[in-house]
Amino acid sequence: LLNWRKISFSALGTGSMWQLVTKAEALQPVSAIRRDPVACPLSSLLTARSLRPALQENLDKKLFGQHLVNKVVVKAVKGFLNNTNAKKPLALSLHGWTGTGKNFVGRIVAESIYKRGLRSKYVHQFVATLHFPHAHSINLYKDQLQSWIRGNVSICPRSLFIFDEMDKMHAGLIDSIKPFLDYYELLDGVSYRQAIFIFLSNAGAEKITEVALDFWRNGRTREDIQLTDIQNALSVSVFNNKNSGFWHSTLIDRNLIDYFVPFLPLEYKHVKMCVKVEIESRGYAVDEDILTRIANEMTYFPREERIYSDKGCKTVDAKLDYYF
């Protein structure tokens, strides 16, 4: 679906760079791409005041069982958009078990800033295994990725970059993003200080689950879990995990990640809530019996207690196809 195309920026005098566009766009002249009907949301046009209700409201209403995520994401995004003098771009690192809502939150953040959400030309999503699959092409990917970020931020300073499967991303590639996340005022004439980077990964999921399980076993409620209960353990475990591309990345080394956002594993009751939303979104009446049957079909861990859904809410929609 995506192609790299070479574009030139004569105004910046920087010659040409690579930009990632859809295949259809690659056939159009560059001028057509840059004439986007939806304006790039500059900070003067979009303030936290216009964003906050939508972001907070959507997270409160749509995201289940993630009280820490709500708090951190709203604070981070709101604070960043409010700051007219940001010294660096915003970098959020979302961690947690599969199907717990990381991509979902990326979508909600995108929708709160850009009219077209993830479909906006100013939102760029990358999946490590899909876009950077070959270790032997790492140098090519590095050049392309850097040119792509530079090209797109030149067009729209308030660009959003979402990197999925960070734990499967080559460490060298992660390091190549580093200059853009740093405190530079300008890099080759481009400022990255309005951009937002969101990194998604499963790295640290076991640690997060351990903390949640500890609370559960001690009879404490999930909502009692504080960020500090998880955050230190998370950054250490992500750092020390040799299988995760993050572990020796200078992103963490140099404190370029502003917020670590932990996603808790989802429980039976959250799965039921997801099923309910999915049934409603298909326009069917909610039937308690079907809710229970689908939630019961999911598998839960640990083996003895069976508290957390091992796929989160991920396969709920596929299971519904059987009933409707």
Ligand SMILES: Nc1ncnc2c1ncn2[C@@H]1O[C@H](COP(=O)(O)OP(=O)(O)OP(=O)(O)O)[C@@H](O)[C@H]1O
């Ligand atoms: N906490 C949640 N609250 C409400 N819905 C959720 C939640 N978590 C997941 N879902 C639903 O499940 C779908 C799949 O979740 P999502 O893709 O966000 O998981 P993920 O954490 O990114 O998983 P992975 O690590 O496998 O990429 C979402 O589109 C959403 O419909």
